[in-house]
Amino acid sequence: MYTLEFLDDPHVFLAAAEPLLSAEPVRCTVIASVTARHLRGGASRPAGAPEPWWLVVRDAGGTVVGAGMRTAPLPPYPPYFVAMPDDAARLVARTLHERGEAVEIVNGFVPTIDVLVAETLVLAGGTATETERTSLYELTDLVEPTGVPGHLRVARDDEVDLVQGWFDAFGPDASEQAGRVDPHPAIETRESTAARIAAGDVWLWETPDGVPAGVTAFNPASFGVARVGPVFTPKEHRGHGYAAAGVAAISRRLLDEGARVCLFADAQNTTSTGVYVRLGFRPIAETGGLRLDRLDNRGR
Template sequence: MSAIRQAGPWLEFLADPGDFLAAAGGHLAAEPVLSTVVATGAHRRLTQQAVGITPPGPDWWLVVRDGSGTVIGTGMRSATAEPYPLFLLPMPDEAAVGVARALHARGEQALAVNGALPAVRLCADELARLSGGEVLVNRRTRLHELTELVPPRPVPGTLVAAVEQDLDLVTAWFHAFVTDADEQAGRPRGAGEHELPDQGELLRRIRSGQYWFWTDESGRRVHLTGANPPSFGVARIGPVYTPPEQRGRGWASNAVAEVSRRLQAAGVRACLFTDQANPTSNRVYAALGFRPVMDTANLVIAHSQHAVA
């Protein structure tokens, strides 16, 4: 796609996720938990590419190299919903600033940046400076990895895989998850910037075994937990959703614990993101044995002509 060489780190923008993985796969695999979003995103795009699915917005993959050509950072822009945020993993400060300048130079508008701190803050600050905008924090998030699983207090019921007939319920609960998450973190419902898969994508995920329900002793579905397919030996858990009337009964703890146990039994490391403004979910995951790995953030660049929550 393009490469921007400079005295320090230089940037290589690639259009094909396969080319990106060939260039940066070793770097991603060296820190597979930190790399989970970009690695999962690239592998998912390869799967979508094979069946002819094209993202509606920008679609590129970033490799950051040092002067010797060694990969020292990565990123991507392949989100399927506006404002099509960038996602950056750890990289040198000058590279993060360079990403903003590269996009500005080629006229590519970017109104949101997600990923690792401080890279996303530096990139967003430069985007705002170049465009006359202001950086606002949408969400402060944190990546956690499960170390040793601490079993929660057992509750009645069992974990069952979602099937095609569950598509409508999975869709409804996935949408409820993002709006309820805002409310639980003290934001207006729907105020946050979220990427919601459409029903076609959710059906593909159900067919590949990525969603489970916790069912109570009567067999009623009371909770939903998802997990991405492993990339470089790491699977990211989410969404984790319990309807309001079913909360406080231990369904989420037991479902996440069982999904995590199955992942670890298969030799896969488990990780997940939390919203730092949601003390309940942070407390639940800490009790299960999840430990902080990296602070991340979702930032937006607001301008007077844009209404940004």
């Protein structure tokens, strides 16, 4: 009923998946923006990282009904999947198993990842645990906060180490706030962080006395949709509204450029989700991650 096309060329993938990406630009924001970064040359691949692939899923009539990718530059290199029919998700699981791909974490849309992981465990044995449950939010009517001291400015090339440290702290801190012990995998290499800064996609909130107090980054618009993130404020600077002000300022810039704006937020982190809802973001889909403790992964 379904056919799968695994592709190693992002140009070919975009041409094949364009009907889906353009029809569902918010829900496909991760795949579209990551692929665009590959095309710009801003996606680094450390030594030992597997070669990236993209996936197009078609139904019996040839219509694109799903997509995925495995492009993460850092271990455990989790694949990512947008929503697709359950039978298609099962076919993806069987095909990855036949390809011999050792998948430890699967990220993407619910219930697709739940179905895919369940089928994988039928084939390989083992168990699965949830690493995170997130929601995809789209900005409807921006409510900009007032009275927050300081201002937003673009990050400088000499601030790569500062930004990288905050990006590395993002996962553990987000997990701590949500009451989890399994942090989100690292999100950027130093090279990709430097590329994002050079492109002007990373901004810092600076206090009135000139101290950087947090970071708000964004992914440029793909198919008309820009995605904010990551957003991080170190513990010593929290409680002053810097993150809310940074997200609002970046969102205003993106809206003024004609983009729709979205972001992901941890469903269990009531602090961050509360901020985004007050700014005017509304949840439109459930996403997350699952860790597989497969029998054929053990001992590796």
